[in-house]
Amino acid sequence: MxxxxxxxxxxxxxxxxxxxxxxxxxxxxxxxxxxxxxxxxxxxxxxxxxxxxxxxxxxxxxxxxxxxxxxxxxxxxxxxxxxxxxxxxxxxxxxxxxxxxxxxxxxxxxxxxxxxxxxxxxxxxxxxxxxxxxxxxxxxxxxxxxxxxxxxxxxxxADDPSRPITLPGGLRRDEGKPSVLKLLWMLLKVVFFTVLFVLDFLLHASWVKDEPNPISGGAGVELWPRKLCSVTFQMDDIKAVKNKMNATINDVMLGIITSGLAKYFKIMSPKDKRNKFRITGLSMVDIRRTPGIQDFFSKIKDGTAEWGNRFGYVILPLCFDRSISNSLEYVKQAKAILGQKKQSLEAKFTYHGGSLIMSFLGLKLASKLNYRVVCNTSFSFSNVVGPSEMIMFMKNPILFLRVTTTTLPHAFISHFISYNGKASMQLMVTKDIIHDPEILAKCFCDSLNEMKSSCDTQ
Known part of the structure; x- marks a missing residue:
């Protein structure tokens, strides 16, 4: 091979x-x-x-x-x-x-x-x-x-088949050669955040579990009936928030999820008087040598693409504060969380660590630990980058692309995919836990609208 x-x-x-x-x-x-x-x-x-x-x-x-x-x-x-x-x-x-x-x-x-x-x-x-x-x-x-x-x-x-498909993103800015002190500081941060987040991951694989909340899943929930619901955002709105907050698209999307869940929890649990509380989610991170669809896409036709499942898990802690009235605060929180995650090797540890456990202790134990991490967190989140313009398959223009997954013990699984100026969010929920995904979808829409309004008034 x-x-x-x-x-x-x-x-x-x-x-x-x-x-x-x-x-x-x-x-x-x-x-x-x-x-x-x-x-x-x-x-x-x-x-x-x-x-x-x-x-x-x-x-x-x-x-x-x-x-x-x-x-x-x-x-x-x-x-x-x-x-x-x-x-x-x-x-x-x-x-x-x-x-x-x-x-x-x-x-x-x-x-x-x-x-x-x-x-x-x-x-x-x-x-x-x-x-x-x-x-x-x-x-x-x-x-x-x-x-x-x-x-x-x-x-x-669709507009010109002779031209290549355009994917968002580009080359990183060249900030020059860092000094020795800056390199040392960067290394210390990588070590610190890696140890901190790996320890948190291991605790979730052992006994640490989210407190019960309106979207809590758990063992066996992967077998329960599901309902799929879609939300569509304008990429221009997401980019407006991104530019205002000097953030990334992922920062804004995670901010939308956090703010939307905060609204949903208030609706579903009006008697919950906690001012602050925390839940965690899982996100899958590409660990290829040069990650991202843009690079992989360019390698397929020359036969050098790295196929298979090459991703690691990272745990996303979401902190809810009832005193927050501006949804942009959740974008700031998301930016801080994802910024720290980028400075750690958590995703690579979970990928290679899982492989080592499987090799030395067996598939059954490795799978049990993996399953427990999913059960002990509350949701999963992913974002797939799609083309910036309309494309065709079989010479037939595509109106929209949507992606989702089953079957995980999470009661709430969210997948974003961008395409032709829009971002589609797929909500795969467990019907017996989240009875009204349309309300949850509206909470996410309201969150982005509020963020956009706040950006326009600041």
Missing amino acids: ENGRISEKDHEPVSPAGRFFLRPEMDCMIYCIVAFEKPVSVPSIKAEFQRTFLHYYPRLKCLQERDAKGREIWRPSPTFNIDDHVIVVGDEEDGGGGEIVVEDYVASFAVSSPLGREKPLWEIHVIPSQRTVLFRLHHSLSDGTALMSLFLASCER
């Missing part, structure tokens, strides 16, 4: 993170919802998927099996047939229902229809009535950065 490509005579071991996702308690799926401008052609999808996806990433033609020593491996399927993976849901005349039809369909998979191991672990669901395609992939295949890059490598710009 070379550069992640599996030959017909070869097999590849499943990555440590991939093995976690194959465990029954962490049988995690990735869902990518793609809505098109024109009617969807099933034969075109099959042809394009074979021409691009399967060409760039042959693991999609592999079965997940066990070798003679009982270790999980990817082995090329001798009977691969793309027809076994494409499912047409209804027909174009069904109509009606709008986006909620797709959201309910995705949420229904949380408690039904697991992917069988007799074929490669992915499916394409075509919903003609909504001009929508749902890509359903097992998380053991790869992480969000790799899969989004793979999708973009199969697309082209």
Whole structure:
């Protein structure tokens, strides 16, 4: 095997993170919802998927099996047939229902229809009535950065297919060569924050747990019925807050989550008189040598992309203060938290530490610790960067992209994805815990509106 490509005579071991996702308690799926401008052609999808996806990433033609020593491996399927993976849901005349039809369909998979191991672990669901395609992939295949890059490598710009797809971000500013004292200070901060955050992570893997709150999940919640709800923000509004606060997009998004949850908690727990309290969430961080979709996207076609699940966890502490009246204060808090996280090696420790525990103490114990961290925190958060302009797949313009996952023991799972001037936030919630995700969604919308108004008046 070379550069992640599996030959017909070869097999590849499943990555440590991939093995976690194959465990029954962490049988995690990735869902990518793609809505098109024109009617969807099933034969075109099959042809394009074979021409691009399967060409760039042959693991999609592999079965997940066990070798003679009982270790999980990817082995090329001798009977691969793309027809076994494409499912047409209804027909174009069904109509009606709008986006909620797709959201309910995705949420229904949380408690039904697991992917069988007799074929490669992915499916394409075509919903003609909504001009929508749902890509359903097992998380053991790869992480969000790799899969989004793979999708973009199969697309082209709608305005000018000859031009490259534009992704937000750019080169970092060159601040010159730092002095010896500055280097020493930076090293001390890395050591300090790494020790501090790794200790916090280990405590959450042991006994430290969030206090009960309106979004608390826990062991077994991954099997409960789910509901999917979407919120759409204008990227211009997010960038206005970002520029005003001298922050990053991630800072603003985490600030929106913190402020929105503070509002939701006040509505759901009006008798809670605590002035201050704290919950924690989990975020997945790309640990590739040159992280990010922009770099991965550029490496796919030359065969040097690092496939698989290459991410580590970081714990995000959110502190709520009833005395805070300005939502921008939560952006400041998010900026401080994420700034410290960037100066630590927490994500790399959790990735490599999990691999070492798995190697020396076994998959069962490593998975138990991983599962306990998720159970002891309250939510998960991720942000995927998408194209700045409208793109096409199969020469069909894409109206929106949305991403979500199941199944984790969190009752609240949030995924952001930016595309064509908008940011979509997917809320995957447990129905028996968060009964009214529409109220939660409104709290997030109100938070950004308040932030934007505060920026305009300052």
